[in-house]
Amino acid sequence: MTGYAQYRPIGLKTEYTHVDLEKQLVKAIVKYKGKKIITVTVDLLADSIQKVGGLEEVSHLEVHGINEHDTLIMIKQMAEF
Numbered sequence: 001m002t003g004y005a006q007y008r009p010i011g012l013k014t015e016y017t018h019v020d021l022e023k024q025l026v027k028a029i030v031k032y033k034g035k036k037i038i039t040v041t042v043d044l045l046a047d048s049i050q051k052v053g054g055l056e057e058v059s060h061l062e063v064h065g066i067n068e069h070d071t072l073i074m075i076k077q078m079a080e081f
Helices: 056-064 068-080
Strands: 012-020 025-032 035-043 048-053
Touching: 012 068, 025 068, 035 068, 048 068
Parallel strands: none
Antiparallel strands: 012 025, 025 035, 035 048
16 A cells, blocks of 8 residues: 655644753743644652643644643653653
8 A cells, every 4th residue: 555644844843931940840931833822831859740721722723633631741751750
């Protein structure tokens, strides 16, 4: 079976805006087409994630495997790295 894949940007971008190594805090902003849709704070010492906003605006991206839970886990994993 032969075929091809198209790789196109979907407009979702995560920016890590603050990293505090001493307090082990990471803050990130998730933007969709340049508009901030969710702010995430990961506290590694407390093993907690706080968020303001949500991905409801981009729920149509779920067909591409993009959902809020996985996005928050990915941000936490990057913070642990």
